[in-house]
Amino acid sequence: MRVLILILGLFSAVECSSQNDAFFNERRKMVESQLKNRGIGNDLVLDAFLQVPRHEFVLPEYMKWAYTDGPLPINEGQTISQPYIVAYMTEVLELQRTDRVLEIGTGSGYQAAILAQLCDSVYTIELFEELNKSATKVFRKLEYTNIYSKVGDGYLGWPEKAPFDAIIVTCSPSHVPEPLQAQLAEGGRMIIPVVAGYIQKLVLLQKKNGKIRKKDVLPVRFVPMLDEQGEKY
Numbered sequence: 424m425r426v427l428i429l430i431l432g433l434f435s436a437v438e439c440s441s442q443n444d445a446f447f448n449e450r451r452k453m454v455e456s457q458l459k460n461r462g463i464g465n466d467l468v469l470d471a472f473l474q475v476p477r478h479e480f481v482l483p484e485y486m487k488w489a490y491t492d493g494p495l496p497i498n499e500g501q502t503i504s505q506p507y508i509v510a511y512m513t514e515v516l517e518l519q520r521t522d523r524v525l526e527i528g529t530g531s532g533y534q535a536a537i538l539a540q541l542c543d544s545v546y547t548i549e550l551f552e553e554l555n556k557s558a559t560k561v562f563r564k565l566e567y568t569n570i571y572s573k574v575g576d577g578y579l580g581w582p583e584k585a586p587f588d589a590i591i592v593t594c595s596p597s598h599v600p601e602p603l604q605a606q607l608a609e610g611g612r613m614i615i616p617v618v619a620g621y622i623q624k625l626v627l628l629q630k631k632n633g634k635i636r637k638k639d640v641l642p643v644r645f646v647p648m649l650d651e652q653g654e655k656y
């Protein structure tokens with residue numbers, strides 16, 4: 424009897440673990456070669472990438488490429504970002520367990536899930552209803568209880584839930600939206616891809632004594648930030 428209980432116990436432990444899926448080995452390789460080898464050093468961030476099943480966030484036809492080193496198409500002509508970029512943007516936010524984070528551009532929901540592993544709560548806004556719906560479905564399936572999502576224009580932020588300890592923007596406007604700067608908490612950090620001529624640059628902002636300091640960190644390519652008429656910001 425005791426043996427049976429032990430076996431059952433072992434079985435359920437394995438079943439609950441996120442390491443028990445067909446893609447775990449690919450995920451481990453992704454973490455080693457795409458993240459660690461390129462300088463992502465925060466163990467908590469690396470562990471989040473090991474835990475979150477990226478293949479659940481991509482379209483079924485792209486599942487076998489879920490752990491490859493690049494962005495992939497999702498619905499509405501949008502993309503799920505390259506794992507390295509998701510990791511880089513997450514790491515520079517230097518998240519604390521108690522942080523409340525705002526994300527603009529839910530897309531597939533993958534970035535939000537990574538953040539949810541590392542902080543208290545994630546508020547995420549998506550312009551397209553269809554993408555909000557599919558991401559919410561995955562959050563529910565994976566039993567996330569600290570991700571709050573809504574449909575809307577993220578340029579305006581989420582004033583009712585502000586201030587945020589960190590803000591991450593995953594679509595690219597021509598300038599840093601004023602409402603997002605206002606909704607950043609004292610000491611808070613924001614990472615955002617801002618259009619700069621033909622390219623975009625990731626800009627890291629920090630609010631100190633009520634003042635915003637900016638630093639350019641990396642050239643990148645994101646989809647544009649759009650308003651509700653589909654015009655670029």
Ligand code: SAH
Binds near residue numbers: 503529531534578
């Ligand atoms: N973080 C996403 C990346 C999605 S790409 C992921 O992990 O998959 C960027 C997303 O920003 C797209 O889904 C796009 O529809 C959305 N977007 C564009 N303009 C927006 C706006 N003004 N407000 C909210 N979302 C916007």
